[in-house]
Amino acid sequence: MKVLVIGGGGREHAVCLALSRSPRVDALLCAPGNGGIARVARCFPQVKASDVDAIVRLARDERVDFVVVTPDDPLALGCVDRLEAEGIPAFGPTQQAAQMESSKIFSKRLMQKYGIPTARCEVFTDCGAALAYLDGQQAPIVVKADGLALGKGVVVAQTLDEARDAVRAMMLDGRFGASGARVLIEECMTGREVTVLCFCDGHTIRPMPASQDHKRAYDGDLGPNTGGMGAIAPSPLYTPEIAARVEREILRPTLAAMNAEGIAFKGVLYVGLMLTPEGPKVVEYNARFGDPETQALLPLLDSDLMAIFQAVRDGQLAQADIRWRDESAACVVLASGGYPGKYASGKEIAGLDAAEALGATVYHAGTREQDGRYYTAGGRVLGVTAVAPTLRRALQDAYAAAERISFNGMMMRRDIGARDV
Numbered sequence: 001m002k003v004l005v006i007g008g009g010g011r012e013h014a015v016c017l018a019l020s021r022s023p024r025v026d027a028l029l030c031a032p033g034n035g036g037i038a039r040v041a042r043c044f045p046q047v048k049a050s051d052v053d054a055i056v057r058l059a060r061d062e063r064v065d066f067v068v069v070t071p072d073d074p075l076a077l078g079c080v081d082r083l084e085a086e087g088i089p090a091f092g093p094t095q096q097a098a099q100m101e102s103s104k105i106f107s108k109r110l111m112q113k114y115g116i117p118t119a120r121c122e123v124f125t126d127c128g129a130a131l132a133y134l135d136g137q138q139a140p141i142v143v144k145a146d147g148l149a150l151g152k153g154v155v156v157a158q159t160l161d162e163a164r165d166a167v168r169a170m171m172l173d174g175r176f177g178a179s180g181a182r183v184l185i186e187e188c189m190t191g192r193e194v195t196v197l198c199f200c201d202g203h204t205i206r207p208m209p210a211s212q213d214h215k216r217a218y219d220g221d222l223g224p225n226t227g228g229m230g231a232i233a234p235s236p237l238y239t240p241e242i243a244a245r246v247e248r249e250i251l252r253p254t255l256a257a258m259n260a261e262g263i264a265f266k267g268v269l270y271v272g273l274m275l276t277p278e279g280p281k282v283v284e285y286n287a288r289f290g291d292p293e294t295q296a297l298l299p300l301l302d303s304d305l306m307a308i309f310q311a312v313r314d315g316q317l318a319q320a321d322i323r324w325r326d327e328s329a330a331c332v333v334l335a336s337g338g339y340p341g342k343y344a345s346g347k348e349i350a351g352l353d354a355a356e357a358l359g360a361t362v363y364h365a366g367t368r369e370q371d372g373r374y375y376t377a378g379g380r381v382l383g384v385t386a387v388a389p390t391l392r393r394a395l396q397d398a399y400a401a402a403e404r405i406s407f408n409g410m411m412m413r414r415d416i417g418a419r420d421v
């Protein structure tokens with residue numbers, strides 16, 4: 001088969017690498033791709049992941065047999081609907097199903113209606129009403145913009161003044177564009193966070209091993225929120241007891257709720273959980289693989305990813321062969337100095353071969369290749385993943401490999417997984 005993957009981050013590199021090992025895949029294309037993906041797929045840097053017209057045109061011109069739509073933007077824009085309407089099979093939820101991520105109000109109402117455990121929450125379309133509501137609340141409290149906002153539409157406010165500023169920034173200053181026209185004000189939950197990615201074909205939901213992201217920029221979970229600075233899998237916090245409870249109280253009810261609403265969700269459902277003192281609760285759903293969770297998870301997959309994607313798309317997930325290695329994986333992200341704020345690009349990267357010679361896999365997130373050399377081209381630049389029999393060993397190996405890599409201003413967290421070994 002000729003397969004096209006949409007996206008150009010570390011997550012897409014991990015997906016492309018897994019697909020390149022599938023006996024079903026003869027030719028692999030990626031749009032836009034990046035410097036590292038170019039080693040396993042033919043890249044189309046001029047085709048942006050958010051340009052659905054260009055994606056459909058590329059899929060048609062190249063006569064691809066299957067498209068994997070990974071990032072949130074094209075899913076929310078209906079990329080899968082458009083491809084399927086053209087007769088091109090595609091992996092990923094439809095625009096309607098992608099609302100699980102693209103509208104926090106949509107997913108919150110679903111959880112409320114079907115009794116799925118989550119933070120208590122009120123929705124506001126009027127800034128005055130939101131501010132008046134805050135007068136009767138206590139901090140800490142959480143303010144969220146409704147729509148996609150590059151992960152920046154959530155403010156965990158430590159004071160009511162901070163919450164008021166967030167409401168004004170979203171609703172009056174339009175800092176998040178249309179995303180902020182409606183806001184949610186939520187109870188602040190406490191507890192550790194775990195990610196459960198699930199394959200879902202509309203009838204069957206099959207969770208992957210749980211993973212843990214590290215969202216804050218600096219060690220000790222300090223600093224601003226980022227796209228994710230590292231991940232481990234499987235999560236040691238996710239005991240068999242918790243897994244059984246999540247399956248019973250959250251995963252099955254979520255599938256039933258979507259079905260009751262007439263939403264056939266096909267793709268990866270990202271369930272972000274908080275393990276609160278009252279039990280596991282949903283922080284958010286996303287309609288796709290997580291980044292960098294995927295860079296820790298897919299190296300543990302012992303089955304053919306392409307066969308799984310086809311089974312999901314065809315509604316045959318119950319029969320799919322999905323086996324995971326009984327090992328642990330750790331992914332350490334190397335970022336540009338200044339990320340998630342302003343950062344420089346175009347810095348030459350050294351030590352990639354030395355890192356891989358140690359047995360690690362180096363996923364490219366923001367890189368550019370020129371004449372055989374690699375240069376930084378984004379905030380998150382690389383993700384270094386190691387797999388080992390224990391989490392402790394996987395972390396040691398990932399850090400040993402990461403130490404071999406350098407570029408001007410390189411930044412990494414030194415404590416990925418450290419709380420859990």
Ligand code: AMP
Binds near residue numbers: 190
């Ligand atoms: P989200 O974009 O919904 O994933 O939110 C980003 C981060 O904000 C989450 O990973 C949590 O760390 C935090 N967060 C979101 N909602 C809540 C909440 N209700 N209580 C506490 N923390 C939250």
Ligand code: GLY
Binds near residue numbers: 227289290293
């Ligand atoms: N790792 C967080 C996300 O993919 O949304």
